[in-house]
Amino acid sequence: MSQRTVLAEALRTGPFHSALRAAVAARGLALQRVRHRLAQRGVQVSVTSLSYWQSGVRRPERAESLRAVRVLEEVLELPAHSLTRLLVPRTAPGRPAARSYQSLMEPAAALETLLADIGSPADGGLHTVMHYERVRIGEARELVAHDSQHVVRAHRDGVDRYVAIHHGDPGCDVTRVRVRAADNCRVGRIRRHEESGVVVAELLFDGRLRSGDTALLGYGFEDGSGPPSGEYVRGFPFGGGQYVLQAGFAPGALPVRCRRFVQPSSSAPRQAVAELVLNGRGTVHFVQETVRPGLLGIAWDWS
Numbered sequence: 001m002s003q004r005t006v007l008a009e010a011l012r013t014g015p016f017h018s019a020l021r022a023a024v025a026a027r028g029l030a031l032q033r034v035r036h037r038l039a040q041r042g043v044q045v046s047v048t049s050l051s052y053w054q055s056g057v058r059r060p061e062r063a064e065s066l067r068a069v070r071v072l073e074e075v076l077e078l079p080a081h082s083l084t085r086l087l088v089p090r091t092a093p094g095r096p097a098a099r100s101y102q103s104l105m106e107p108a109a110a111l112e113t114l115l116a117d118i119g120s121p122a123d124g125g126l127h128t129v130m131h132y133e134r135v136r137i138g139e140a141r142e143l144v145a146h147d148s149q150h151v152v153r154a155h156r157d158g159v160d161r162y163v164a165i166h167h168g169d170p171g172c173d174v175t176r177v178r179v180r181a182a183d184n185c186r187v188g189r190i191r192r193h194e195e196s197g198v199v200v201a202e203l204l205f206d207g208r209l210r211s212g213d214t215a216l217l218g219y220g221f222e223d224g225s226g227p228p229s230g231e232y233v234r235g236f237p238f239g240g241g242q243y244v245l246q247a248g249f250a251p252g253a254l255p256v257r258c259r260r261f262v263q264p265s266s267s268a269p270r271q272a273v274a275e276l277v278l279n280g281r282g283t284v285h286f287v288q289e290t291v292r293p294g295l296l297g298i299a300w301d302w303s
Contacts, residue, residue: 011083235295
């Protein structure tokens with residue numbers, strides 16, 4: 001398939017980062033030359049930003065970035081609006097648009113740097129069908145581990161990995177965090193950011209998925225290096241299927257109160273707060289039938 005054919009298909013179907021990457025390849029320009037030609041037209045965009053845009057790690061959203069995309073269409077000799085139209089959220093009726101990492105977690109810049117380092121776009125070509133996550137809290141009230149059974153479906157051909165994210169509690173030691181691949185995957189590259197407590201890990205499939213294929217992954221992160229924990233929060237940049245979160249507490253460290261919550265973004269008030277009753281095995285859980293972009297979690301009080 002020629003580069004022009006690939007470009008035509010990418011401009012027709014998106015997503016934006018794939019279309020931009022195809023356009024740059026079709027023109028045969030290095031990103032430094034693209035940046036230079038934008039500058040000649042009065043638009044300043046760094047090579048790093050262009051790289052993030054074409055890999056899907058970041059998405060042009062601010063007014064000046066959208067103006068840059070319009071000029072990019074000229075530089076790359078594309079029809080007017082061929083790239084900008086791909087930045088309009090295309091969601092099903094009643095389904096919310098995706099959230100940026102900036103709105104979901106404070107160390108978003110650190111996470112984006114780690115994702116860029118392993119070449120992973122924000123949308124890795126996978127949708128969640130079902131995610132069952134189990135969190136374990138130890139005798140010292142620390143986050144010991146979280147384990148996942150995760151069913152994903154590919155929405156494009158050629159997907160060969162899932163990138164899992166761990167965000168430890170403040171003060172954790174990311175050098176002590178261990179990644180386990182339990183079912184149907186193996187651990188690839190791991191990247192850590194000490195100041196923010198973020199770890200990202202590739203989970204490699206045995207083969208490449210075609211669009212529509214599903215995969216069932218079992219994996220987990222072992223931590224135990226942080227201070228007493230008061231909550232566990234999972235961020236969802238995209239809407240998806242069902243999510244189940246269970247928190248289990250060591251017999252000698254049972255909280256006095258647990259509650260679930262929903263949060264549209266890290267700066268927004270918590271919503272849908274509901275009490276959870278600790279059972280005889282020291283666990284609580286909730287089921288979110290259909291995930292919306294934002295944050296879901298369980299918080300607990302020790303006294």
